[in-house]
C-alpha cells in the first residue's frame with residue numbers, strides 16, 4: 001500500500017499519565033512512560049475522526065477502523081520527546097564518570113558502542129574491551145568498568161562544524177500529583193487509600209511519524225490539523241492527557257532524525273562504512289559481509305509455533321518479510337525483553353500480556369554470499385517494512401547498519 005509519512009509535533013496542554021502500573025508491586029506511586037505509544041495516538045485519532053463525521057453509523061465506522069487501522073493502512077509510530085533520540089542498547093560509558101566527552105574534558109569519560117567489541121570477545125577474550133579507555137592526566141588509563149548508557153541523546157547544536165557529536169537531551173519535566181479514594185457508601189475518603197502519579201508536565205513537546213495510506217490523505221489532514229486536540233493516557237475524565245497538534249508536515253523518512261542526524265545517512269553509505277570497519281577490525285574477512293539490525297521501537301517476534309523469540313534468525317526474518325535472503329548467520333545480539341500489556345477500550349478488557357524486545361536491541365549478522373548491491377537492495381526493503389507482530393501498533397521499526405555501532409572510540 002502506498003503511504004505518505006507525516007511528522008507530527010504534539011504539545012502537552014494538561015498533565016499526562018501514560019501507564020497505570022505502580023512502580024513496584026505494593027507501591028501507590030504510578031510512573032508515566034517517557035514516550036507516548038503509537039497505539040494511544042491512534043485511539044485518540046479515531047475518536048477525533050468519529051466526532052468530525054457524526055452521521056456515519058457505528059457499523060460503517062467499525063468497518064472503516066478495521067480496514068484502515070488494523071493490519072494494513074495507517075501506522076502510528078511512538079512519539080518521543082522532540083529533538084531527542086535513543087542510542088542502541090550496546091552504548092556503554094565509564095561507571096565512574098559516565099557521559100559524553102565535553103569541553104570540560106576531565107569530567108566525563110565518553111560514550112562508545114560495544115557491539116563489535118563484544119562480538120570479537122566471543123572469539124578472543126580481551127579484558128580491555130570491558131574497561132574505560134579514557135586517558136586521564138599523566139597518561140594513565142581509567143580502567144573503570146563500563147555500564148550501559150541509556151539516556152536520551154541529542155546532537156550538539158554546531159554538529160555540522162564538528163562532525164556528528166552528541167550530548168544528553170533535556171529530560172522531560174515531571175510533576176507529582178496525588179488523589180485519594182472515595183468510599184462509595186459514606187462518600188468520604190477511604191482510609192489508607194492515597195495514590196500518587198508521576199505525570200509529564202505541560203508544555204512538553206513530543207514528535208512522531210504517522211504513516212497514512214495515500215488515498216486517505218485528505219481525511220487525515222482534515223482531522224490532524226494544527227487546531228486539533230488529542231486526548232490520551234489515564235485520568236482523561238479529570239482533565240489529564242490533552243495534547244495540542246502544533247505541527248503536521250509531510251516527510252520522507254519513517255524515523256525522526258533531528259535528535260541524531262547520523263541516522264540521515266543513506267543505506268549505501270552506512271553499508272559501506274560498516275563493511276570497511278568490520279574488515280579493518282577483523283570481524284569479517286575481505287570476501288565476507290557484515291551488517292547489523294537495530295530495533296528503533298519495541299518489537300514482538302513469534303515463530304510458527306507461537307513462541308516468543310528474541311533471536312532474529314534467517315527463518316524468522318524471511319517469514320516476516322516474505323523475501324528470499326542469501327544465507328547469513330546471527331553472530332551476536334544484545335537484547336532486552338519487556339512485558340507488553342494493553343487495554344482494549346472498546347471491549348473494556350485487558351489484552352493478553354506479550355513478551356517484546358526492547359527498543360535499542362541490536363543484532364550482528366555475517367554472510368559469505370550475495371553482493372554489495374544485492375544486500376543493499378534487500379536490506380533497504382527490510383528497513384522499509386516493520387517486522388514482527390502488531391506492526392500497525394508501531395512495533396518492529398528496524399534500522400540497518402546503525403552508524404553508532406561503528407563508534408568504537410569514546411565520544
Ligand SMILES: [Zn+2]
Nearest residue numbers: 094109132142
Ligand atoms: Zn573512565
